[in-house]
Amino acid sequence: MLVKSILVPPLVLVSGCGWFRTPLDDPSVTDAGIPCATGSFSLVRAEPTVMLVLDRSQSMATAMEPGAKLPTRWDALSSALGSVLPPVDKTMAIGALIFPKATSTSGKLDCSVASEVSLRPAKGNVAALTRLMGATLPGGGTPTAVAIDTAARFLLGLRTATAARALVLATDGGPNCNRRLDATTCRCTSLPTPGTNTCVERSQCLDDASTERTISEYQSQELPTYVIGIETEGDPEFSDVLDAMAVAGGRPQVGATQSYYAASSEAALNAALTTIRNQVGSCTYLTSSVPDPNGSIVVSIDGVELAPDQWMWGDRNNGEIILQGDACQTAAIENAPALRAVVECTGSE
Numbered sequence: 001m002l003v004k005s006i007l008v009p010p011l012v013l014v015s016g017c018g019w020f021r022t023p024l025d026d027p028s029v030t031d032a033g034i035p036c037a038t039g040s041f042s043l044v045r046a047e048p049t050v051m052l053v054l055d056r057s058q059s060m061a062t063a064m065e066p067g068a069k070l071p072t073r074w075d076a077l078s079s080a081l082g083s084v085l086p087p088v089d090k091t092m093a094i095g096a097l098i099f100p101k102a103t104s105t106s107g108k109l110d111c112s113v114a115s116e117v118s119l120r121p122a123k124g125n126v127a128a129l130t131r132l133m134g135a136t137l138p139g140g141g142t143p144t145a146v147a148i149d150t151a152a153r154f155l156l157g158l159r160t161a162t163a164a165r166a167l168v169l170a171t172d173g174g175p176n177c178n179r180r181l182d183a184t185t186c187r188c189t190s191l192p193t194p195g196t197n198t199c200v201e202r203s204q205c206l207d208d209a210s211t212e213r214t215i216s217e218y219q220s221q222e223l224p225t226y227v228i229g230i231e232t233e234g235d236p237e238f239s240d241v242l243d244a245m246a247v248a249g250g251r252p253q254v255g256a257t258q259s260y261y262a263a264s265s266e267a268a269l270n271a272a273l274t275t276i277r278n279q280v281g282s283c284t285y286l287t288s289s290v291p292d293p294n295g296s297i298v299v300s301i302d303g304v305e306l307a308p309d310q311w312m313w314g315d316r317n318n319g320e321i322i323l324q325g326d327a328c329q330t331a332a333i334e335n336a337p338a339l340r341a342v343v344e345c346t347g348s349e
Helices: 073-084 126-134 144-156 208-219 239-248 266-282 325-333
Strands: 039-042 049-055 093-099 119-122 165-171 225-230 261-263 284-286 296-301 311-313 320-323 339-344
Touching: 049 119, 049 144, 073 126, 073 225, 073 266, 093 126, 093 144, 119 126, 144 165, 144 208, 165 266, 208 225, 208 239, 225 239, 225 266, 239 261, 261 266, 266 325, 296 325, 320 325
Parallel strands: 049 093, 049 165, 165 225, 225 261
Antiparallel strands: 039 339, 093 119, 284 320, 296 339, 311 320
8 A cells, every 4th residue: 555546445357448458368567567657547437346255153043133034144144245336337346255064963163165266257157156145054163264365376276457356255153163273272153162261163163363364375476365254133242353354355445443344234245245345346547657666647537636645556556546435436427537647757767
């Protein structure tokens, strides 16, 4: 995050801009990145790629609202995604990893994660995602660290614009399923053995450190994670863990009480998903000229110069500019906002 101007999140495929190539596509672009050329340049919107990492653990069968039976948290998440995503169905490549993979019939907590994603990212995937979630029932544990690792490795294997790609984790509790933890000393994610503070089994231990570390490692590779916490109103048991995960992911809420997107109702869940959708889908742009170290750049939208806190660099070498705040909102609302960058080169290092 260097210079400021306009910015937003995660992993995405760049298309629809025939004159612009990513370093992976164009052998003329060296490790030094996009070259500097003095002049005024139109910015091209990067088409994003988002991997949804969806928790379907047994607790997702809990009713969304206190005292109600329906909808369950899983039903509410499915409904919210089906409502929020259609507007970007043709412009955003959407994929999903649902975890854990299956419910065990042995009576033990199932902690398996599929080696492949549930839905490969593609445009026009919303209907397929809705069908997939409708055919899936909650069950098992919450192996979040492994799920994030699997989804992230897959997403990093795609050729995309770095700043337009992201993971979106939707979960309703503390991560667990790490059988290397000590059940006699760890914090339990479910009720401990009666009369003790000991977890019934090691897989019920809170796996916060490993999960935060995994999220942070991928953020350091410029793959951020948005965190949505699906919870019951007034039940902040794992809010500290979700906050830490959101900070580790590099896309915490700005100016809010919590760093993660708290969703204790269907309306709150829709609002969280809408905010994330707009950020990832509307606010990452590409420039064909990047100023040299002593050069300068001014970014404008519809002829109005943006303040330094209204944008930021994503992958600067790849010419990725991310809009923030009101600038991002403007870009999301307008059908075809006119974004330009005026670049001044000095030719010196």
